[in-house]
Amino acid sequence: MSTLExxxxxxxxxxxxxxxxxxxxxxxxxxxxxxxxxxxxxxTLAYAIAGHPKYTITGGQVLLDGVxxxxxxxxxxxxxxxxxxxxxxxxxxxxxxxxFLRSAVTAVRGEAPKLREFxxxxxxxxxxxxxxxxxxxxxxNEGFSGGEKKRHEILQLELLKPKIAVLDETDSGLxxxxxxxxxxxxxxxxxxxxxGVLLITHYTRILRYVKPDFVHVFAGGxxxxxxxPELADKLEAxxxxxxxxxxx
Amino acid sequence: xGLETKPLSTLHEKASYDPADFDVPTGREEEWRFTPLSRLxxxxxxxxVASGGGVAVSVEAAPEVVVETVGRDDQxxxxxxxxxxxxxxxxxxxxxxxxxxxxxxxxxASTPTVLTFTGGGGVAYGHTVIKLEAMAEAVVVLDHRGSAxxxxxxxxVVGDGATLKVVSLQDWADDAVxxxxxxxxxGKDATFRSFVVTLGGDLVRxxxxxxxxxPGGDADLTGLYFVDAGQHLEHRLLVxxxxxxxxxxxxxxxxxxxxxxxxxxxxxxxxxxEAEGTDTYxxxxxxxxxxxxxxxxxxxxxxxxxxxxxxxxxxxxxxxxDEHIFYLQARGIPFEEARRLxxxxxxxxxxxxxxxxxxxxxxxxxxxxxLAG
Ligand SMILES: Nc1ncnc2c1ncn2[C@@H]1O[C@H](COP(=O)(O)OP(=O)(O)O)[C@@H](O)[C@H]1O
Ligand SMILES: [Mg+2]
Numbered sequence: 001m002s003t004l005e006x007x008x009x010x011x012x013x014x015x016x017x018x019x020x021x022x023x024x025x026x027x028x029x030x031x032x033x034x035x036x037x038x039x040x041x042x043x044t045l046a047y048a049i050a051g052h053p054k055y056t057i058t059g060g061q062v063l064l065d066g067v068x069x070x071x072x073x074x075x076x077x078x079x080x081x082x083x084x085x086x087x088x089x090x091x092x093x094x095x096x097x098x099x100f101l102r103s104a105v106t107a108v109r110g111e112a113p114k115l116r117e118f119x120x121x122x123x124x125x126x127x128x129x130x131x132x133x134x135x136x137x138x139x140x141n142e143g144f145s146g147g148e149k150k151r152h153e154i155l156q157l158e159l160l161k162p163k164i165a166v167l168d169e170t171d172s173g174l175x176x177x178x179x180x181x182x183x184x185x186x187x188x189x190x191x192x193x194x195x196g197v198l199l200i201t202h203y204t205r206i207l208r209y210v211k212p213d214f215v216h217v218f219a220g221g222x223x224x225x226x227x228x229p230e231l232a233d234k235l236e237a238x239x240x241x242x243x244x245x246x247x248x
Numbered sequence: 249x250g251l252e253t254k255p256l257s258t259l260h261e262k263a264s265y266d267p268a269d270f271d272v273p274t275g276r277e278e279e280w281r282f283t284p285l286s287r288l289x290x291x292x293x294x295x296x297v298a299s300g301g302g303v304a305v306s307v308e309a310a311p312e313v314v315v316e317t318v319g320r321d322d323q324x325x326x327x328x329x330x331x332x333x334x335x336x337x338x339x340x341x342x343x344x345x346x347x348x349x350x351x352x353x354x355x356x357a358s359t360p361t362v363l364t365f366t367g368g369g370g371v372a373y374g375h376t377v378i379k380l381e382a383m384a385e386a387v388v389v390l391d392h393r394g395s396a397x398x399x400x401x402x403x404x405v406v407g408d409g410a411t412l413k414v415v416s417l418q419d420w421a422d423d424a425v426x427x428x429x430x431x432x433x434x435g436k437d438a439t440f441r442s443f444v445v446t447l448g449g450d451l452v453r454x455x456x457x458x459x460x461x462x463p464g465g466d467a468d469l470t471g472l473y474f475v476d477a478g479q480h481l482e483h484r485l486l487v488x489x490x491x492x493x494x495x496x497x498x499x500x501x502x503x504x505x506x507x508x509x510x511x512x513x514x515x516x517x518x519x520x521x522e523a524e525g526t527d528t529y530x531x532x533x534x535x536x537x538x539x540x541x542x543x544x545x546x547x548x549x550x551x552x553x554x555x556x557x558x559x560x561x562x563x564x565x566x567x568x569x570d571e572h573i574f575y576l577q578a579r580g581i582p583f584e585e586a587r588r589l590x591x592x593x594x595x596x597x598x599x600x601x602x603x604x605x606x607x608x609x610x611x612x613x614x615x616x617x618x619l620a621g
Contacts (some may be wrong), residue, residue: 073583074577075580086578092575094593103585139593160579
């Protein structure tokens with residue numbers, strides 16, 4: 001049973017304080033939604049946990065099963081079982097999807113997968129997400145549409161099987177069909193094992209497909225309200241105005 | 249003043265077989281300003297006299313191809329190219345034997361023809377002519393290795409409708425100095441594919457140029473270099489479009505690592521008044537892997553006609569992108585491997601263009617070795 005514990009996390013970007021003490025615990029089997037307006041610091045939280053070099057930790061801890069992730073390198077965090085589906089996946093010229101995925105799976109599992117098995121898993125994963133098999137030969141994220149990038153992030157999620165997944169606006173920019181396909185992928189991942197999910201989103205739309213156990217409202221770089229799924233309905237009806245005013 | 253900007257078409261006007269027609273470079277001239285002259289050890293001022301082990305040329309030829317070693321007076325030497333700078337003229341003035349490779353009319357060479365230039369120490373001057381008669385096809389490899397102070401000229405004569413694919417590998421020992429002109433002259437509807445790989449040597453200055461004698465010529469010039477600490481690797485390209493409806497495409501990519509690693513890339517393209525319907529593009533990219541490395545990249549495009557089909561250039565030098573590395577590391581891939589993947593990706597699409605599989609693997613292995621070391 002894995003647990004991600006974020007304790008009083010404070011983060012700055014270029015000397016600007018963004019996160020002002022975030023506290024949150026995600027246990028395996030739980031899905032937490034973080035909802036908040038643009039610019040409230042949601043991606044900063046995701047990137048800081050993953051270890052992006054632009055974000056400076058100015059205080060707090062992030063523990064995965066008791067190990068402080070903030071002490072580890074980016075790749076070590078991933079191998080420890082953390083996964084971040086990015087809001088804006090990066091295009092990497094000249095590196096093919098299949099080569100990248102094989103390298104990632106090898107790194108995370110600690111040994112190279114058998115080629116035939118890997119090819120089978122990859123094909124099944126791509127089929128399930130309605131990804132054209134030709135994508136395996138394409139350069140990583142290069143020329144992918146917004147929806148293709150997000151599907152590809154979820155493909156990685158399903159192949160790498162992390163203990164804790166942070167999904168940063170995986171729903172944004174998706175049409176209804178793509179949203180359904182991607183949500184099904186997340187649900188397969190949730191059903192497949194004892195994993196925790198931190199679902200970051202601006203809109204309540206995805207929560208109709210991926211039911212959260214807890215909802216946290218994020219504003220001004222911290223969590224300002226917490227509740228169950230019903231909180232999402234309230235946000236749907238009333239928007240973020242009350243929170244943005246309060247945090248300003 | 250050597251640094252003033254002159255139109256390209258006047259810069260490349262000078263040509264002569266006689267070194268005396270060129271002033272000894274001082275380093276202030278536009279075409280010499282990037283080259284560390286002291287490391288040329290006298291190639292540029294006539295003081296380097298052929299001596300010592302020289303550079304041995306051995307040829308492994310396709311059965312359809314004729315290989316000859318000829319003297320200075322051979323009619324086929326110096327036909328396609330007249331030297332355009334001091335060292336080139338010096339090499340032309342003093343070389344003793346030239347290698348002439350002829351692919352007869354309509355012959356299709358069934359295997360690559362490999363010319364191996366092995367430096368045995370000392371000073372040497374050379375000359376090579378690769379001549380494809382009309383409709384002939386061949387793959388030619390120029391493989392440079394060993395140690396030498398070497399200046400030479402290579403003429404590629406590509407006849408009407410002929411196709412020549414050349415790989416030139418500069419894989420010299422650490423102390424070698426090599427200054428070379430590679431000139432390709434393309435006949436009607438001729439196709440020329442050049443792949444230059446420069447890895448070894450203290451100083452390599454290679455000047456590939458292309459001219460067209462009739463419409464329909466098509467030239468692709470691809471280059472790859474990996475510059476280590478202290479190395480100076482310079483590539484100076486000139487494509488002179490003087491005929492209508494010809495095409496050229498130049499793509500050179502290099503990676504640099506270590507103190508005083510220096511890459512120079514000059515890409516000159518001239519589209520003359522007569523050259524209507526020209527289609528040309530040139531690109532240079534440099535990847536600076538460490539501090540202390542320097543890349544100078546200067547694309548120049550001079551268009552003298554109003555009727556081009558396409559003309560463009562791009563040049564960019566930069567570091568490894570942190571966002572690329574972050575993305576790969578965020579999937580568990582360790583930093584060193586992430587870096588290798590990105591660099592391999594940077595070169596990968598180029599290396600795939602090398603025609604000869606053996607060579608493709610050798611170049612890949614070399615690049616891997618550079619990355620590991
Ligand atoms: N890389 C960055 N450079 C500069 N400012 C940043 C960077 N990332 C985030 N910020 C700033 O931090 C704040 C929070 O941004 P972000 O975490 O992206 O919010 P959200 O994901 O909730 O929209 C914004 O004011 C944004 O301008
Ligand atoms: Mg965001």
